[in-house]
Amino acid sequence: MPIPPPDYAPKPALEVLTDRHRECLALAARGLNSCAIGKALGLSPRTVDEHFARACEVLGVRTRIQAVALTSVTDISAPCRAPPGSRSSTPRTGRDGKS
Template identity: 55%
Template sequence: MARLRAKKAELTRRQIECLEWVALGKSSSDIGSILGISPMTVDEHVKLACDRLGVRTRIQAAILYQDTAIREPASRRS
């Protein structure tokens, strides 16, 4: 769990935003419209987040991020 927290801490604010929207079922096109960036840029942020978290899919990354965020005390979340 500590290793996962360390990896999660390496995520950028934009990667975290994208993962949060992915977890809500939004497509890259939807996320791009919401954040004011292109769908290709969303895909790049999600891909980099997957790499940093050590998972293969955007859904795995979103679930892993959410699961860790839920388990951490609110004072430790960034």
């Protein structure tokens, strides 16, 4: 069987992810944990963990980190609502309080 050309790379099952899965993964990629993601989306942390478990199953990966890495390099577009004051909306500063 011939090897497919480089531009033919089978896409992972990203199309099967729900919008909620995408939202959770996108917020996790910004550094938020289950509690912060839950607050941002109006969900319990346990429900967020369930969304991660299902997303990992669909993507064929074992961990949340693998799922985030896979979706980050594949450029999923998810409607994200980061909570005010989260790490994603607050500029980083050093210990002295300066950027």
